[in-house]
Every structure is written in structure tokens, then in C-alpha cells.
Amino acid sequence: MTNAHWFLLIGVLMLARGLTTTALQRSPFTSAIIYLCAGLLVGPTVLNFFYFDPLEQSGLLEVLTEIAVLISLFSAGVKMPVPIRLKRWRQPMLLAWGAMTVTVALIAGFASLALGLPLGAAILLGAILAPTDPVLATDVQSRHPGDKDELRFTLTCEAGMNDGTAFPFVMLGLGLLGLHELGEIGARWLLVDVVWATLAAIGLGIVCGAATARLSWRLRGPEMKHEVLDDLVGLGLIAVAYALCLLVHAWGFLGVFFAGVALRHTELRLASRAGIEPEKLTTAGAHAHTEGQLAENEPPPIVSAESLVFKEHLERLSELMLVLLLGGMLAFGYWNWRSVGLALFVFIVARPLSVLTCLAGSGASWRIRGMVGWFGVRGIGSIYYLMYAIQHGLPHDLARELIQLTLVVITLSILVHGISVKPLMSRFWAGSRQERAVDNPPAG
Secondary structure, eight states: OOHHHHHHHHHHHHHHHHHTHHHHHHSSSOHHHHHHHHHHHHSTTTTOSOOOOTTTTHHHHHHHHHHHHHHHHHHHHHTSOSSOOHHHHHHHHIIIIIIHHHHHHHHHHHHHHTSOOOHHHHHHHHHHHSSOOSSSOGGGSOOSTTOOOHHHHHHHHHHHHHHHHTHHHHHHHHHHTTSSOOOGGGHHIIIIIIIIHHHHHHHHHHHHHHHHHHHHHHHHTTTTOSOOOHHHHHHHHHHHHHHHHHHTTOOHHHHHHHHHHHHHHHHHHHHHHTTOOHHHHHHHHHHHHHHOSOOTTSOOOOHHHHHHHHHHHHHHHHHHHHHHHHHHHOOGGGOSHHHHHHHHHIIIIIHHHHHHHHTTTSOOOHHHHHHHHHOOOOOHHHHHHHHHHHHTTOOHHHHHHHHHHHHHHHHHHHHHHHHHHHHHHHHHHHHHHHHHHHHSOOOO
16 A cells, blocks of 8 residues: 555544544444454455554554553543542452453463463463453543543553553563563562562652642642643653653553552642632533633643543544554454454453452442453553564564464454443443432432
8 A cells, every 4th residue: 555545544534533423422333343344444354455564563563552552541540530549449459450360360271271372472362361451442431530430430440550460471471481581480570570560650650640740730820820731741741650660660551540540639639729629620621622711710721631632532543543553464364263262262251250250249239240341352452562572572483373363352352342332331321320210219
């Protein structure tokens, strides 16, 4: 395909996405399915106009997916409810650490016993496919800052954290393949890759987010005497938090998520001290870009709310580009019993079983557990981990094998979860409204 063809294809997809927003909201499928079908059509599966080789282009693909995941993780962090309470965060933490571990173990066992992969490669594949995706799961994630829906909060918070908690298992798999130092009986992996990298990432993210909130509040003030370009502040915070984590060998994805959490939490605390209602502050920030200049009695917008609008636009652009490329990576020969069988195992066995196991005794309703167990969307994050492993010296033949397995699982996740998300979520919310009506009957 020439440059003109690429501009035409991407331009048509952008126009179609923008002009059919209302129709897509009423349709039974997601926009990612449209991008995927376009990629499959022009890619090697159908017309073969182009082929994007993920092995040869692994360096470029690693950077593109890295940026997309970082932006999505920051957006997820900003949407977390404030104040932070351990009781509410308990379920996502159980999923991000407990269910993650169980899922990696189950996928690794399947890959070793059924697919014949060596132990290191099996664990690596489990780490690649275990985390849920923050980029492609927007239809089941929190819609705005302060969204208090339990299901959306659980899925969003889990996706925000498990993209960082997967990294220790990636390093474990690479270590067992001889591509990373694990230390004597795994001591270095446990102390550095698990304990230090996780705690340092959370700490750095909180410090960066809180410091940015305080600095922007001091420069701007409650009367908005100073202009702050919130989009650049948000992007700058992502870059600084991520870079600092990398410099001290901490998990940057986890750091960026908690930077977003700390940014919003600190801003609303400062607003509360200044006598500004958090609800008014969030509302003003979220809608100021469409409603023009704020009235004199309205509070100024804040970085977390204002930058979120721009980040969501970037998320949609990255989704379009990367899912389109995904279609261009898939060869017809990838579809076999090994890859399809793995996908079915992940969707029907590994994800539901890990969720039900780790949420047992958590107080979550069976309806919540069932929905969370089904909507473990795999996507851009999995591609990043795979490219990361390839860039760290994964052998050629093994890399090809993992590419085939991973891309088919992601593709089927986009199709299966994308088709089922809207009908199932509609039934879930209808059931939730009925439960509330039974629990709180009208007076009289």
C-alpha cells in the first residue's frame, strides 16, 4: 500500500467513526470490531494489500503499544473514585494480584501440557495473556471521574493495576528462558522484580501525581489567576512518572496509573480545603471544553478533569491504528486448533475460574463475579508484553509461535467480547435497577 492508500484508509475510518458515533452507540458491537474487520480485509487474511510483520517491526510496535497503554492507564487512574478506601479497592486488588497469578498459572499449565511449550515460554505466554486491557475495554470501564458503578469501577481499577503486576511474571518467564537474571533460587526476581519494582512504582506514582496537583493548584490558585495548559501537564506527568520508574527499575505502568489516582485525589482534597464542592469542580472541569468560558461563580477546571478529555481522544486514535495493524498482522495459517483452543481456554476456563476463586468471600455478588469473569478483554497490553519479550532476545522460532497464539487470542477477544458487551451490560444494569427497586420500594 502506498502513502496515499494509507491516508485514504485511515481517513475513511476516522470519518466513519466520528460521523456514526450515535449509530455505533445503538449498535450491538464496538468500534474495535470495525477497525479489525478493515485490517483483516486489506491485510494478508483477505486482499493481502499489506502485511505488518510483528517480528520485524517489534521495536516500532513496542513503542506504539507502550504509548497507548500509558495514556489509557493514566485515564483509568483519573477516573477512580475519591476518597480512596481499602474496602472498595479490595476486589480490584484481589483481581490484579490474586486472579493475575492464578490466570498465569492456568495458562502456563495449558501451554506446557497441551501445546508443548517449555516452562519459561509457557509462563511468559501466561503473563502476556493474563492482564486485562485498559485500551479496548472502554465499554465496560468507568465513564467519567467519580463514576460509582461497582462493576465498571472493578474492571477499570483491575485493568489499571494488572498491567503493572503482569511484569514480574514476564521477567520470570524470560529468566527461565535464560534472558533475564533471576538470582540464586529466584531471590533477585522476588526482591527486585516483585517487591521493589512494585512498591517503588506505587510510591513514585503517588508522589508525582500529588506533587503535580499541588504545583498546578499553587500556580493557578482557586481564582484561576494563572493559565495552565492541562493537556500538556497531563502528558508531562505521564512521561515524568514513567521515566522515573524506569530509572529506578520499577514498573512504569503501575506508576502512571497511581500518578493519575494521586493527581485527582490531591486536587479534590485541595478543592475541599478551599471550600469548593468536589462535584462542582469535577463537573466544571469535565464540561468546560464544550460550554465555553466558566461563569464567575463556577470553580476553575482542574488538570485531572481537563486533560482526561484529550487523553480519551488519543485513546480512540491509538485504538484505531493498533487494531487496524492487528488485522494486518494476522496470516490465515494462524487459525488452527492450538491458537483457537488456547483462546477458548482463556475465555471459558482461566479467566472465570481465577475470578471466582479470588473473589470468594469478598462480598461481591454472583452477578458481579459472573460479569467480571467474562469481561477479561485482551488487547493492546498483551501485544506490548510480547514485543517487549521479543526485544529482549526471544528466539526467532519461539517468537513466531507466541505471536501466532497471542494475536489469535486478542482477535477473538475483540470479536467475542465486543459483540457480547452491550447486550450483557444492558441486562446487568436492568437487573441492578430491579434489585434496587425491590430493596427500596416507593413510599406509600
